[in-house]
Amino acid sequence: MRTAEPRSATAQRRDVDPARRSDVVAPPEASRTRTAVTRAVLKRALRRLPLQVRFADGSRLGTGGPVIEIHDPDAFHRRIGTHGLVGFGESYMAGEWDAPDLVAALTVLADNAARLIPEPLQRLRGLWAPRRPDAERNTPAGARDNISRHYDLSNDLFALFLDETLSYSAALFRGFPATWPLLAAAQHRKIDRLLDLAEVGPGTRLLEIGTGWGELAIRAAARGARVTSLTLSREQRDLARRRVAEEGLTDLVSIELCDYREAEGTYDAVVSVEMVEAVGAEYWPVYFATLDARLAPGGRAALQAITMPHDRMLASRDTFTWIQKYVFPGGLLLSVEAVEQVTREHTSLRTTRRDPFGAHYAETLRLWRERFTERADEVEALGFDAAFRRMWTFYLAYSEAGFRAGYLDVQQYLFTKEDSTP
Known part of the structure; x- marks a missing residue:
């Protein structure tokens, strides 16, 4: 019996059809400035949450609780900086992060959804959040x-x-x-x-x-x-x-x-x-x-x-x-x-x-x-x-x-x- 497969980002991408999942195969290009800003915003949000966010370089954020393992921090931040919460989900699909208890980790994030993004950025949501396609x-x-x-x-x-x-x-x-x-x-x-x-x-x-x-x-x-x-x-x-x-x-x-x-x-x-x-x-x-x-x-x-x-x-x-x-x-x-x-x-x-x-x-x-x-x-x-x-x-x-x-x-x-x- 096999559980849902947590894999490294590299292994995951080899097992993805690039014609069907082009947005998952590789993270988007992003400027250093955008990625740095994303990293800073996420650090500010995550360090106060009851989570244990562990990065591949050994750094950690959070006050304790369910674990999130960030295997590929650069790709993780690039995806979120470019596509917001869409990128967060795509990063999971790509195997760039995992959680031993995925529901517990996501429950903490859902419980704090209204506070994850700073108020000034919330007011500018129309500028950074992806718009729904007319199609x-x-x-x-x-x-x-x-x-x-x-x-x-x-x-x-x-x-x-x-x-x-x-x-x-x-x-x-x-x-x-x-x-x-x-x-x-x-x-x-x-x-x-x-x-x-x-x-x-x-x-x-x-x-x-x-x-x-x-x-x-x-x-x-x-x-x-x-x-x-x-x-x-x-x-x-x-x-x-x-x-x-x-x-x-x-x-x-x-x-x-x-x-x-x-x-x-x-x-x-x-x-x-x-x-x-x-x-x-x-x-x-x-x-x-x-x-x-x-x-x-x-x-x-x-x-x-x-x-x-x-x-x-x-x-x-x-x-x-x-x-x-x-x-x-x-x-x-x-x-x-x-x-x-x-x-x-x-x-x-x-x-x-x-x-x-x-x-x-x-x-x-x-x-x-x-x-x-x-x-x-x-x-x-x-x-x-x-x-x-x-x-x-x-x-x-x-x-x-x-x-x-x-x-x-x-x-x-x-x-x-x-x-x-x-």
């Missing part, structure tokens, strides 16, 4: 491409680290610590709570925005609901349709390759699980207005959404992040305040209930990360190179750290639409 705007065509780049990677890849329900969102556990054998039941508990919130039962006309691999649609149809489920991923649509057919529910479930903006009809309930994160701030009003328009008077919408602090959302909404470049192109997390503002200003939906359960997502991600690590050889056999495997490990650990630090949260919302007829 990743979530227009109807752009959204299809963005979704495909993540969800059409390989059904086999996702099956290697997800449980048998193929649920790719936060589970709801009865207690901690969570264990792998309990994950499928916890995913069903999450789905059932959403279906209960939306009062899905026999004869319910249900619209699902974001199919995943079909588990929610199957579970809703087993209650007797008639389900229309929308996805932009061909891989997900095809596998979800097969799973529905295997359950003998084809007459109750229709899975369509369709943008949410193209949805038609009226439904008693709408459910959407962790899909709004892919919408983008530009289209949040359209997304929530679609939920509103598709719901019959008196209907109920149940939504599961990852959220971040409002001030951090405002600060980062126009910048280009590592997670957008490598994992979720076009993605952006909302804040609780943003959800309230958009629904209030653009819809007749009103929040009836909101249940946060971020600690459960941390445990879900831990189980996925451990499973991915245990099956690294199988991931490699599918054709995913070392940089991809380190990228995916970093993505799962980075996300888990966000929830453990409380920087990220996940919410289950119930929105109701009151009957406005006289």
Whole structure:
């Protein structure tokens, strides 16, 4: 059994496809001045954190705590000085730094995210932070491409680290610590709570925005609901349709390759699980207005959404992040305040209930990360190179750290639409 492979920077780069990962193969060119300034800013930030940052020359920073080993300080500083936090993630992908307990180290950084960059530089963020490419705007065509780049990677890849329900969102556990054998039941508990919130039962006309691999649609149809489920991923649509057919529910479930903006009809309930994160701030009003328009008077919408602090959302909404470049192109997390503002200003939906359960997502991600690590050889056999495997490990650990630090949260919302007829 092989763990996620920490390697030296030189060895890592030999195991990377330069045509696919040109930004990882070699660090960017950078002036001595820029690199020196980056080194000074990072030294000032890191020396006060509860970390042990160890450099190849023997120097150290931090007040103690989880260890970060910087194997190639020059490349590390050049990447961060040129590309900011995108460069920090690329430096990990290149093997220029490692951490024996990656989640613990990233949790410290997430817990101090708002204080890592000095206030004067924060105010100049628009000058130094990378800007989001126009090509990743979530227009109807752009959204299809963005979704495909993540969800059409390989059904086999996702099956290697997800449980048998193929649920790719936060589970709801009865207690901690969570264990792998309990994950499928916890995913069903999450789905059932959403279906209960939306009062899905026999004869319910249900619209699902974001199919995943079909588990929610199957579970809703087993209650007797008639389900229309929308996805932009061909891989997900095809596998979800097969799973529905295997359950003998084809007459109750229709899975369509369709943008949410193209949805038609009226439904008693709408459910959407962790899909709004892919919408983008530009289209949040359209997304929530679609939920509103598709719901019959008196209907109920149940939504599961990852959220971040409002001030951090405002600060980062126009910048280009590592997670957008490598994992979720076009993605952006909302804040609780943003959800309230958009629904209030653009819809007749009103929040009836909101249940946060971020600690459960941390445990879900831990189980996925451990499973991915245990099956690294199988991931490699599918054709995913070392940089991809380190990228995916970093993505799962980075996300888990966000929830453990409380920087990220996940919410289950119930929105109701009151009957406005006289």
